[in-house]
Amino acid sequence: MARTLINLPKTAKPGEVVAIKTLLSHPMETGFRPGPDGRILARNIVTEFVCRFEGDEIFRAELFPASSANPYLTFTWVATRSGGFTFTWRGDNGFEQTETAAIAVG
Amino acid sequence: MTAQRPDRRRVLAGAAGTVLAVALRPAGAAPLPRTETTESAIRRFAGTSAIRPGRVTLDLPPLVENGNTVPLSVSVESPMIPADHVRRIGVFNERNPQPNVVTVHLGPEAGRAQVATRIRLADSQRITAIAEMSDGTYWSASADAIVTLAACLEG
Numbered sequence: 001m002a003r004t005l006i007n008l009p010k011t012a013k014p015g016e017v018v019a020i021k022t023l024l025s026h027p028m029e030t031g032f033r034p035g036p037d038g039r040i041l042a043r044n045i046v047t048e049f050v051c052r053f054e055g056d057e058i059f060r061a062e063l064f065p066a067s068s069a070n071p072y073l074t075f076t077w078v079a080t081r082s083g084g085f086t087f088t089w090r091g092d093n094g095f096e097q098t099e100t101a102a103i104a105v106g
Numbered sequence: 107m108t109a110q111r112p113d114r115r116r117v118l119a120g121a122a123g124t125v126l127a128v129a130l131r132p133a134g135a136a137p138l139p140r141t142e143t144t145e146s147a148i149r150r151f152a153g154t155s156a157i158r159p160g161r162v163t164l165d166l167p168p169l170v171e172n173g174n175t176v177p178l179s180v181s182v183e184s185p186m187i188p189a190d191h192v193r194r195i196g197v198f199n200e201r202n203p204q205p206n207v208v209t210v211h212l213g214p215e216a217g218r219a220q221v222a223t224r225i226r227l228a229d230s231q232r233i234t235a236i237a238e239m240s241d242g243t244y245w246s247a248s249a250d251a252i253v254t255l256a257a258c259l260e261g
Contacts, residue, residue: 017217030226030257032203053215060211061223066202068175068224075210078217 002026004099006087011104012079020051020059021074024089024097030065046071046091054083063091079105140205144198147205148236151196152244157236162195162247164235173227173257178207182219182237182245186212192219194238201231226257 003025012018024046031043043065051059059075071089082105088098148157165179182192191214197207210221219237227233230253236246 030203056215057211058213058215061221062206062209064206064208065204066199066207066226068226070224072222072224073210074179074222075212076216076218076220078215080215 002089002097004087004097006099006101008085008101008103010102011106014079014081014105016079017076018079018103019074019076020085021072022049022051022087023070023072024049025070026089026091026095028063028065028067028069028071032065044092044095046089046095048088048090049073050088050090051075052086052088053077079103081105140203142205144200144205144234148196148198148234151194151198151209152236152238155242155244157244157246159246161245162235162237164197164233164247164249166233166249166251168249168251170227170251170253172255173229173253174255175224176227176251176253177222178225178233179220179222180235180237180247181221184219184237184239186214186217186219188214189240191216191240192237193240195219195221196236196238197225198234198236199225199227199231200233201229202226203228207233227251227253228256229253 005023007021009018026046029041029044033041035041046063049061058077061073085101086098090096161183163181170176180195184192192212194211196209198205199207207225232248232250234248236244238244
């Protein structure tokens with residue numbers, strides 16, 4: 001399991017726009033760089049990130065080798081009701097990781 | 107008596123070794139062929155629709171010391187309501203081995219069309235962000251970045 005950092009407020013007022021910041025610890029090997037032996041290292045990147053709130057997709061990102069190592073994404077969400085978020089990263093070599101977070105709105 | 111001058115066999119072996127070493131040199135120094143042109147990646151994103159400048163703000167440092175991690179943020183002027191919101195934002199580069207940087211999908215539940223990430227830049231180049239609105243129009247902004255230490259190509 002790769003390390004993740006997810007930052008969002010624990011509580012929000014209804015209608016408030018909250019910022020969600022996510023970071024996944026991942027090498028994001030581009031597939032274009034030579035390794036120590038001069039051979040090109042195989043690509044190993046995260047290709048997709050999805051954030052869902054109570055099962056509904058609220059944000060999705062397609063990532064490419066041009067993303068930095070440890071892909072960092074921030075986006076916003078309008079607080080409507082209390083509930084849970086799931087954050088899922090998918091990538092090369094069958095990489096998949098899901099994290100959760102909750103918010104109380106009211 | 108052993109010969110002091112290099113004999114023919116040794117010279118030939120040395121030459122063969124040099125040729126082999128040159129052949130095995132990593133191709134890292136040579137520019138990598140691009141997999142796709144920026145124009146074709148943008149057309150794959152926007153289809154045949156017209157792309158107008160405006161409504162998009164692209165924030166990127168003009169002078170980048172380390173191309174491996176460049177902060178990038180994009181915001182789009184939009185009320186972000188179900189009738190009028192940003193559907194997608196695509197970011198494209200000119201000189202990385204691959205033209206796509208990131209594509210995000212948004213909806214009215216985002217409240218604001220504002221995203222940030224960190225990217226790699228292989229060279230000094232122009233970055234373009236294109237937003238697709240819910241009415242099917244496309245808007246864009248570009249920014250130039252000068253890169254001192256390139257990403258992707260270094261070992």
